[in-house]
Amino acid sequence: MIVGLTQIRGVGYMFANTILNVLKINPNQRIGNLSPEQVNSIESIIKNPSASNFPSWFLNRRKDVETGEDKHLLTSDIAFTVRNDVEREKTSGSWRGYRHMFGLKVRGQRTRCTGRKGGAVGVAKGGKVMPTREGAGAPAAGAEGAPAAGAEGAPAAGAEGAPAAGAEGTAKTKESSGKKEAPAADKKK
Numbered sequence: 001m002i003v004g005l006t007q008i009r010g011v012g013y014m015f016a017n018t019i020l021n022v023l024k025i026n027p028n029q030r031i032g033n034l035s036p037e038q039v040n041s042i043e044s045i046i047k048n049p050s051a052s053n054f055p056s057w058f059l060n061r062r063k064d065v066e067t068g069e070d071k072h073l074l075t076s077d078i079a080f081t082v083r084n085d086v087e088r089e090k091t092s093g094s095w096r097g098y099r100h101m102f103g104l105k106v107r108g109q110r111t112r113c114t115g116r117k118g119g120a121v122g123v124a125k126g127g128k129v130m131p132t133r134e135g136a137g138a139p140a141a142g143a144e145g146a147p148a149a150g151a152e153g154a155p156a157a158g159a160e161g162a163p164a165a166g167a168e169g170t171a172k173t174k175e176s177s178g179k180k181e182a183p184a185a186d187k188k189k
Contacts, residue, residue: 004031010074011046015058019045022053046074 005016020027023041025034034042045052049059049072056062061071061081065088073081089097099106105115 001025001027001029001031005042008046008074009076010060010072010078018054018058019049046072 001020002013002016005011005019006013011019017027019042023038023045025038025042045054050056050070056070059070059072060078061073063069064071065085086097086100090101091097096106103117105111109115
């Protein structure tokens, strides 16, 4: 019985338990075993709980803004009423209305580290560099009759006493890189 009644939006576990206690219905019995009189009494107490011996502090809409009476809202009336309350606060310009407008916490919660929305802002993680295609820019291996380095028939580095084409270039880059690092070291001091 209790689980079946809590499937109704607006009826919680304690509310369902209190309904069954007021009507003296066994909470462990199945809903299919109820008599038509019991079903009608449950419906009437859910629709108007303040008419019976039901405590008013169980109701979910006490001292309604428009009417001033105690109500218990069910199903789609809950969402409709909450939406109207938020819109009323926004139009009145209250502090809570401003918090609702900007999507911030309304009830005094901390906002320093929680309640963040949107994606993370920061440095994007770098991706891999795509390899160059052979046909773009540089001639392909074996083009114009010049064999590529390391291909068959091409002299290897240091073969026959002749240095490879890139050997002199690497020595120059080491010297130039040493010159570039020296001013950087001076700046740190």
